[in-house]
Amino acid sequence: MRLFRIQGGVHPEDRKGLAAGRPIEPLPMPQLLHIPLQQHIGAIANPLVQRRQHVAKGERIAHAQGPVSAPIHAPTSGRIVGLGLYPANHPSGLSVRTITLQPDGKDRWHRRIEGVGDPFALDAAEVAKRVADAGIVGMGGATFPAAVKLGLGQRYTLTTLVINGSECEPYLTCDDQLMREEPDAILDGVRIMAHALGVTRVIIGIEGNKPEAIGAISRAAAQFDQIEVATLPMRYPMGSEKHLVKTLTGRETPARGLTADIGVVVHNPATAFAVHEALRFGRPLTSRVVSVTGGAINKPRNLRVPIGTKVEDLIEHCGRFREEPQRLIAGGPMMGQPLPELRVPVMKGTNGILALTAAEVGGQTPGPCIRCGSCVTACPCGLVPLTMAAQVRAGNLDAAASAGLMDCIGCGSCAYVCPAHLPLVQFFSHAKGELAARGRAKQKQSATKRLAEQRAQRLEAQKRAKREAMARRKREAEAKQKAEAGANTERLPKAGDSANAQALAEAG
Amino acid sequence: MMQHTLVASPHAHAPVSIARSMRLVMLALVPATLLGLWQFGWPAILLFSVTLAAALLFEAAALLLAGKPMRPSLMDGSALLTGWLLALTLPPWAPWWIGVLGALIAIVVGKQVFGGLGQNLFNPAMVARVALLISFPLEMTQWVAPQPLFSQQAPGLLAAFGISLHGIAPPWDVLSGASILGDLAMEVQQGVDLTNMAPSLFPAVNAAFGSIPGSLGETSAILLLLGGLFLIRKRVIDWVIPTAVLLGVLVPATLLHWLDPVRFVGPLIHLTAGATVLTAFFIATDPVTSPVSRAGQLVFGAGIGLLIYLIRTFGAYPEGAAFAVLLMNAATPMIDHYLKPRVFGRDRRGRPLPVAEDAAKERG
Numbered sequence: 001m002r003l004f005r006i007q008g009g010v011h012p013e014d015r016k017g018l019a020a021g022r023p024i025e026p027l028p029m030p031q032l033l034h035i036p037l038q039q040h041i042g043a044i045a046n047p048l049v050q051r052r053q054h055v056a057k058g059e060r061i062a063h064a065q066g067p068v069s070a071p072i073h074a075p076t077s078g079r080i081v082g083l084g085l086y087p088a089n090h091p092s093g094l095s096v097r098t099i100t101l102q103p104d105g106k107d108r109w110h111r112r113i114e115g116v117g118d119p120f121a122l123d124a125a126e127v128a129k130r131v132a133d134a135g136i137v138g139m140g141g142a143t144f145p146a147a148v149k150l151g152l153g154q155r156y157t158l159t160t161l162v163i164n165g166s167e168c169e170p171y172l173t174c175d176d177q178l179m180r181e182e183p184d185a186i187l188d189g190v191r192i193m194a195h196a197l198g199v200t201r202v203i204i205g206i207e208g209n210k211p212e213a214i215g216a217i218s219r220a221a222a223q224f225d226q227i228e229v230a231t232l233p234m235r236y237p238m239g240s241e242k243h244l245v246k247t248l249t250g251r252e253t254p255a256r257g258l259t260a261d262i263g264v265v266v267h268n269p270a271t272a273f274a275v276h277e278a279l280r281f282g283r284p285l286t287s288r289v290v291s292v293t294g295g296a297i298n299k300p301r302n303l304r305v306p307i308g309t310k311v312e313d314l315i316e317h318c319g320r321f322r323e324e325p326q327r328l329i330a331g332g333p334m335m336g337q338p339l340p341e342l343r344v345p346v347m348k349g350t351n352g353i354l355a356l357t358a359a360e361v362g363g364q365t366p367g368p369c370i371r372c373g374s375c376v377t378a379c380p381c382g383l384v385p386l387t388m389a390a391q392v393r394a395g396n397l398d399a400a401a402s403a404g405l406m407d408c409i410g411c412g413s414c415a416y417v418c419p420a421h422l423p424l425v426q427f428f429s430h431a432k433g434e435l436a437a438r439g440r441a442k443q444k445q446s447a448t449k450r451l452a453e454q455r456a457q458r459l460e461a462q463k464r465a466k467r468e469a470m471a472r473r474k475r476e477a478e479a480k481q482k483a484e485a486g487a488n489t490e491r492l493p494k495a496g497d498s499a500n501a502q503a504l505a506e507a508g
Numbered sequence: 509m510m511q512h513t514l515v516a517s518p519h520a521h522a523p524v525s526i527a528r529s530m531r532l533v534m535l536a537l538v539p540a541t542l543l544g545l546w547q548f549g550w551p552a553i554l555l556f557s558v559t560l561a562a563a564l565l566f567e568a569a570a571l572l573l574a575g576k577p578m579r580p581s582l583m584d585g586s587a588l589l590t591g592w593l594l595a596l597t598l599p600p601w602a603p604w605w606i607g608v609l610g611a612l613i614a615i616v617v618g619k620q621v622f623g624g625l626g627q628n629l630f631n632p633a634m635v636a637r638v639a640l641l642i643s644f645p646l647e648m649t650q651w652v653a654p655q656p657l658f659s660q661q662a663p664g665l666l667a668a669f670g671i672s673l674h675g676i677a678p679p680w681d682v683l684s685g686a687s688i689l690g691d692l693a694m695e696v697q698q699g700v701d702l703t704n705m706a707p708s709l710f711p712a713v714n715a716a717f718g719s720i721p722g723s724l725g726e727t728s729a730i731l732l733l734l735g736g737l738f739l740i741r742k743r744v745i746d747w748v749i750p751t752a753v754l755l756g757v758l759v760p761a762t763l764l765h766w767l768d769p770v771r772f773v774g775p776l777i778h779l780t781a782g783a784t785v786l787t788a789f790f791i792a793t794d795p796v797t798s799p800v801s802r803a804g805q806l807v808f809g810a811g812i813g814l815l816i817y818l819i820r821t822f823g824a825y826p827e828g829a830a831f832a833v834l835l836m837n838a839a840t841p842m843i844d845h846y847l848k849p850r851v852f853g854r855d856r857r858g859r860p861l862p863v864a865e866d867a868a869k870e871r872g
Binding site for chain 1 (some may be wrong): 797
């Protein structure tokens, strides 16, 4: 099929050979699972269980809060031993509410786990509801609740479902391996999603460095007319949602908009697999495939890992380190985040654990920008990173924002090619965070101002009311007094008169 | 154990650095430089060494004065490259102080007063060359015919010191002559029919290989071209600027030569004579002083090429590469301001692209 060009992008060494082709291997059940309640974009889930409670595999242990959220299910049967704070799989290393589960070793499914005979007989809302109930989120790493995206058909006229099998991050092979091993399950999930979205066209895009995955998916897709498989050029960031859609359909998503604005919804193959599991068998999302790889890992592997397993357990299973890693990353090397420590758990969005050697990281002390323009050529968004970086460094964040900072997707292509080794993504992340904080502060300020004004008005009104009440009372009192005084004067003169009369009489 | 420090992504880097780029550019200059040093002999070797050493010294002195760390800046090779490029554009037998003064102007005035690497508006080597040309027109236009090292006529090391200290005095003055472009300008002024003159005056083959009078490192168009192609292949420079410069020279040269071969020389001479190729691949591609976007680079390169042609053909100077580069350097901030790439999802004017009419049900 015809593909369309996107501007920019880089060609990092893909290093997928380390873990590619290694069959997905189930990780032995660890001693303890630490299941964070915040594994998705949106509101934190609300725990449903108590300490010492026994739960079965697939039992809901936390429910979604609000429209953008996701429930969480027990990855295995066992006993809840903790309900508190635990270090998050997030570079901040801050703690997040976490349920700690001690597996009982039986891995016993919950009795109400039950699939649907014919998912295609369900209406869109019912499919979305089941996907929501299964706690499925975008498994490419974005972790946006999948059901919300499946519900977009109600608000937009959708034409196309794109399955993002590009896996453009170097090193990662989890989607590749899943596509090789479970093409039929993925295709089933894809068709269920297409049914829910009401689209007529499905395109599965896979980068050309995964010929086995392309072969497997193409064979599985051959019997469905509506499904096309496209071999994508190997270029990072091909997996960026909007860039992928442009490549496959030629249509460009408007800035600050959604791909749904041009009638397209994008999902990940692992999400499709999870949808298949949820609809056909009623199994909620309780495990995922993680690539444990990198030059410092002894035996790189693709593992099916129960959610909540400590990263330490994965690394242990992969024969620990071949050499001391310089960096430990959750996700790919281009957009992944450093792991604060090894105790942190695997989450629904954890697609890779990388242990990179110093040579692989290739870091150098930053030098001065020589305006070479490599970053301009590399930027897939058409920005001028060097100008934005200079503005951010000068503290001129508003200028950076008007130069397009908010159109930056943080893909890191600019920093990857920078000969001065400037931490461009760092500058931009800092500026975005600072601008967001300023926005919040401004909002708070205006809210405070509004409240203060309202309070002042209220106080003024109260005062006025009080004054008026006082004045009224005074008037009333005066009136009363006057009235009384009137009565008195009527009486008094009489008394006076009588007194006078008395006096007069006495005098007389 | 592992680093717990917060590090922003990406956690991988292309195998590039400023020092690597500078090293590769110098490597690409080696063949043309060696040829120049060989055919202009000891005086050229002295001038070259003095200019490079002075460039490094002035860089170190300026860093010291500014209180900046010396090692990273000296080690990145940028000062050495500036000195090198300047030396290549000097007359090969120019006295030593031309090289030193040029290095001073290039490094201190051209670069460090702006704030060092990456901050200068103008190409330092060209600033120095133009300043020297205007201040010392005599020393800057004394050309010699190639006298290969160890050949009979070539000056020995001792004689070379003499030339470097006292200038081209007898008996060496018999070797000096005009450059090709200088000759041409004179012929045109005297109304000579170029169709008869040019071929004998200007053997393009010699010019391509470099055995002609001219600046120290500008004489061999072929070696410079090979160096330039090597840089493009190594992705140190992009093809846009060199192509635009060459087209900027060649298109008007071809056109005018076709219209009036009596008054205008053909494109081959413009391509191989003077600093055309050196400028296209090594001077105009200076990252600091050229625009950052593709479109900007196209305009910038074409502007340089066109200005070179105009100055050579209609200006008072026989060669105009340095002037052309400086003029376009001055236009770079404006070019960068106007010729930005289109932002993804936005139109040229920065407004978000329209939403497909049929897509949003709510918005109608």
